[in-house]
Amino acid sequence: MGSNGVLSVPIVDLSAFTSDSDIDLRKRAAKDLAEKVRINGCVGISGHGLPSKVLEEAFRVAKRLFDLPYEEKMKAPHPDASVPHRGYSGTGREKGAAKTALENGEEAQKEVSLEPSDYKESYEIGSEENKVQYNIWLPEDVFPGFRDFTTKLYWDLNTTANAILEALIMSLELTEKESNNIRAIHGGHDNQLRLLHYPSISSEVLKKKEIGRLGAHTDWSTFTLLFQDAQSGLEFGDRKYGGFMPATPKEGVLYMNIGDMFQRISNGLYPSSIHRVVISGKDNGEETPERYSIPYFVAPLPDEVIEPQPSLVAALGKQVYEPVTFNSYSEQMFKATNVFDSKN
Ligand SMILES: O=C(O)CCC(=O)C(=O)O
Numbered sequence: 340m341g342s343n344g345v346l347s348v349p350i351v352d353l354s355a356f357t358s359d360s361d362i363d364l365r366k367r368a369a370k371d372l373a374e375k376v377r378i379n380g381c382v383g384i385s386g387h388g389l390p391s392k393v394l395e396e397a398f399r400v401a402k403r404l405f406d407l408p409y410e411e412k413m414k415a416p417h418p419d420a421s422v423p424h425r426g427y428s429g430t431g432r433e434k435g436a437a438k439t440a441l442e443n444g445e446e447a448q449k450e451v452s453l454e455p456s457d458y459k460e461s462y463e464i465g466s467e468e469n470k471v472q473y474n475i476w477l478p479e480d481v482f483p484g485f486r487d488f489t490t491k492l493y494w495d496l497n498t499t500a501n502a503i504l505e506a507l508i509m510s511l512e513l514t515e516k517e518s519n520n521i522r523a524i525h526g527g528h529d530n531q532l533r534l535l536h537y538p539s540i541s542s543e544v545l546k547k548k549e550i551g552r553l554g555a556h557t558d559w560s561t562f563t564l565l566f567q568d569a570q571s572g573l574e575f576g577d578r579k580y581g582g583f584m585p586a587t588p589k590e591g592v593l594y595m596n597i598g599d600m601f602q603r604i605s606n607g608l609y610p611s612s613i614h615r616v617v618i619s620g621k622d623n624g625e626e627t628p629e630r631y632s633i634p635y636f637v638a639p640l641p642d643e644v645i646e647p648q649p650s651l652v653a654a655l656g657k658q659v660y661e662p663v664t665f666n667s668y669s670e671q672m673f674k675a676t677n678v679f680d681s682k683n
């Protein structure tokens with residue numbers, strides 16, 4: 340419990356998994372992870388092994404990207420389809436009519452542009468070897484070095500993700516066969532790196548409308564690493580007491596949330612965490628400052644069977660979820676929500 344009576348997101352030190360540590364240290368860290376992540380499917384992770392210099396550079400690169408004129412960013416447009424889920428999505432793409440109206444200064448249309456979805460823009464990046472979810476890049480001269488830097492960042496993040504996957508596997512005390520299977524379906528080429536920018540929201544806009552930044556949702560993939568700048572706003576749902584707990588930005592700590600696929604793999608033992616991003620300043624009438632975040636979604640091979648692990652089914656005495664593939668699951672969710680992934 341935090342000092343203000345609001346539950347806080349528990350922190351786990353996983354340095355045993357990112358350095359040469361003996362098995363006992365790893366077991367202890369895995370046990371700590373198990374106890375904390377099973378509560379709400381979310382934890383802060385220290386000792387994650389990503390140098391702060393890399394992360395600082397990542398946020399500088401994201402800022403430079405989103406600072407580009409809209410026309411330049413639109414040289415790598417996200418297609419009007421769910422696949423590939425890559426490239427730039429901005430206010431213009433989602434609300435083209437509203438943008439034009441805004442530029443023309445038409446008051447009636449302006450209202451349309453004040454929808455929550457206007458208040459974020461994103462750029463999705465994947466593995467260069469993924470031929471289905473292929474990358475959509477800006478021409479090199481628009482942002483020299485962007486492709487190289489983000490491609491390297493993608494694989495640096497995958498190294499951290501692999502360490503966390505090992506900790507998750509150990510925390511569930513799975514058999515060797517189960518562990519190897521989970522490793523095999525997470526080869527790294529199906530992950531997704533997202534650069535996110537939530538522009539500032541003026542107090543006038545705030546007064547007029549109830550605006551959120553990102554509605555409550557679960558991620559559909561296996562688990563997510565979340566990095567954010569110093570602006571708070573990210574919150575995780577508290578299943579036991581209801582409501583949401585803030586994921587306060589902390590130096591050296593990333594937030595990890597379980598996604599729908601790992602909830603299924605763990606037979607429901609680790610819940611897919613509900614989370615959202617809220618505004619600040621509504622009460623005191625101040626502008627909500629802009630915010631940058633970098634989620635990294637770890638996802639399985641799209642056509643492999645994702646199912647509760649037999650040892651966990653035996654322990655519980657029942658299988659909570661039917662087998663699915665990530666592809667079929669995403670398609671089903673896409674139809675149900677009409678958004679490209681778990682975000683609206
Ligand atoms: O911006 C954030 O901190 C969270 C983003 C998020 O939950 C998502 O993109 O799925």
Ligand SMILES: [Fe+2]
Binds near residue numbers: 556557563
């Ligand atoms: Fe999310």
